[in-house]
Amino acid sequence: MTAVLVFLFGLAVGSFLNVCIYRLPRGESVVAPRSRCPHCQRQIAAYDNIPLLSYVILRGRCRHCGARISLLYPLVELVTAALLVAIYLRHGFTPAGVKSALLALALVVLIVTDLRERILPDRVTYPGLGVGLLLALWIPVGDGSAAALARALTLTLSPQILSLADALLGALVWAGMLYAVGEIFYRVRQLEGLGLGDVKMMAMLGAFFGLKLTLLTLLLGCLLGIAFGGLFMLLTRKSRRYELPLGSFLGLAALVTLFWGEALRHWYASLLAG
Secondary structure, three states, X not given: OHHHHHHHXXXXXXXXXXXXXXXXXXXXXXXXXXXXXXXXXXXXXXHHOOOOHXXXXXXXXXXXXXXXXXXXXXXXXXXXXHHHHHHHXXXXXXXXXXXXXXXXXXXXXXHHHHHHHOOOOHHHHHHHHHHHHHHHOOOOOOOOHHHHHHHHOOOOOOHHHHHHHHHHHHHXXXXXXXXXXXXXXXXXXXXXXOOHHHHHHHHHHHHHXXXXXXXXXXXXXXXXHHHHHHHHHHHHOOOOOOOOXXXXXXXXXXXXXXXHHHHHHHHHHHHHHO
């Protein structure tokens, strides 16, 4: 029964994320005014704004102008609800569950906005970075890199400071690396290969995951970009200058890491040991 309530709550949250996805790239408030049809600009009544159900009842069209409503809206609601249920079943109502849920919600917005607009809004990545660092003081990152560095420097630090240091290392190292790669690519090719939005997103992920799992996310994101992005460009005959949504691939990889990152890391370590 609790999982059903979490699912219904997730649908409502997904409806709000749809507002964020539409308005944040346009610099609009996500609070006011009330939702309007993007085609006729008529205000959407509350009974036409029920997550998932209204889309089915209206058969995917605006009640006033009849314009088609993107299937993306109910998909975002369903995916958000499914993610929150999966996190609840894994962590329950715990601090770790709250942390995972906040990251997952931010990732949904970033994945879709980058896919649609090639924008990773600062109003998501900056607060996400701050939340990741703040939660590191409360919920251990558990990366271990900061502890190893402290031992090498013969420093004795509290678990909270080590966790925060893990988050800072994850944010600074991989965001810095991505920024450096983008700068080198620009100076060699005179083309912008990576945007600052990708760098900020990487900093946010580093604050949540630490060094090791953020590296895993980066590798998985690049593999997804090469596989699916390359296939898309091949099938649609896009030029090599076509801008792939790296943030979307990183976001998908981060969701994989969120649920299976530790298992993948241990599996890879066992391969090296064998």
